[in-house]
Amino acid sequence: MVKIKYLFIAALIVILGIAMVTAVFPSEERRVKKQFRLLSEWVSKSTEENAFTMLQRMKDIGGLFDAHCELRVPDQSLSGSYTREEISTYAGSARSQASQLDLKFYDLQVVFPGKEVAKVTLTARLTGRSTAGERMDETRELECLLRRIEKKWLFTQIEVIEVLKK
Amino acid sequence: MEPTYHDGGVNFCWRFPYLFSQPKRHDVVAVRFAGSKVMLLKRVIALEGEQVEFRNGKLFVDGREIEEAYVRYPCHWNLSPRQVEKDCVYLVGDNRSMPMESHHFGQASKRRIMGVILW
Numbered sequence: 001m002v003k004i005k006y007l008f009i010a011a012l013i014v015i016l017g018i019a020m021v022t023a024v025f026p027s028e029e030r031r032v033k034k035q036f037r038l039l040s041e042w043v044s045k046s047t048e049e050n051a052f053t054m055l056q057r058m059k060d061i062g063g064l065f066d067a068h069c070e071l072r073v074p075d076q077s078l079s080g081s082y083t084r085e086e087i088s089t090y091a092g093s094a095r096s097q098a099s100q101l102d103l104k105f106y107d108l109q110v111v112f113p114g115k116e117v118a119k120v121t122l123t124a125r126l127t128g129r130s131t132a133g134e135r136m137d138e139t140r141e142l143e144c145l146l147r148r149i150e151k152k153w154l155f156t157q158i159e160v161i162e163v164l165k166k
Numbered sequence: 167m168e169p170t171y172h173d174g175g176v177n178f179c180w181r182f183p184y185l186f187s188q189p190k191r192h193d194v195v196a197v198r199f200a201g202s203k204v205m206l207l208k209r210v211i212a213l214e215g216e217q218v219e220f221r222n223g224k225l226f227v228d229g230r231e232i233e234e235a236y237v238r239y240p241c242h243w244n245l246s247p248r249q250v251e252k253d254c255v256y257l258v259g260d261n262r263s264m265p266m267e268s269h270h271f272g273q274a275s276k277r278r279i280m281g282v283i284l285w
Contacts, residue, residue, distance in 0.1 A: 107201020125204060165273050166248075
């Protein structure tokens with residue numbers, strides 16, 4: 001009986017140890033996914049958001065991008081290289097047109113074509129309401145490239161994949 | 167896919183039929199994005215190699231008008247003729263009352279079709 005008790009404690013310690021190591025030293029894949037979690041959190045907007053939070057979010061969003069990021073969004077006429085500041089301003093302007101926003105990412109598949117490069121394919125869904133009260137519901141497949149710069153994974157390219165081609 | 171299927175409803179997708187046969191015109195299918203968590207429901211209106219167009223809301227395939235009993239709302243779309251590429255099908259929703267620019271439709275690779283909608 002005593003032996004079983006010690007075995008149980010040892011197993012518990014091992015499990016806790018693995019969990020701690022995973023939390024303290026996350027894999028590169030987890031680090032990449034975290035950037036998407038932050039982007040989702042910072043783009044999303046509640047009806048109670050004040051001006052201070054809005055400005056902070058704009059700054060935070062900009063911090064997720066490389067100094068120059070390539071955007072390929074055909075149906076929004078957003079194509080070309082944009083600076084971090086331009087992206088931050090664009091995000092702020094887009095958010096100000098919505099009273100409530102919810103951005104969610106699904107089915108993230110992360111691959112590492114190079115040591116400092118991550119390629120992520122995913123589905124992005126943006127729902128919410130415009131300030132005029134219109135319902136928004138947009139779903140797109142995205143292909144993103146992130147580059148590791150000074151231990152941070154930053155977005156360097158976002159492309160909308162055309163699932164349905166008119 | 168209003169009014170045939172309602173937003174936020176629960177639908178069942180059956181993958182089996184497309185293991186042995188190809189999607190047919192008027193089938194309602196589930197189309198995947200990057201994975202299988204988010205899908206669109208769309209109707210197949212034209213098959214690979216066919217020419218599809220809309221004239222004042224009427225569907226024409228290879229120049230012949232196609233009857234669409236499931237389109238219940240008034241539609242005034244005009245879309246110039248275009249050929250469906252190899253290994254693709256042309257997909258449109260049943261709610262054609264909205265402006266064509268706001269409607270998500272077009273040709274998609276057959277590899278994206280997950281199955282037929284049972285109900």
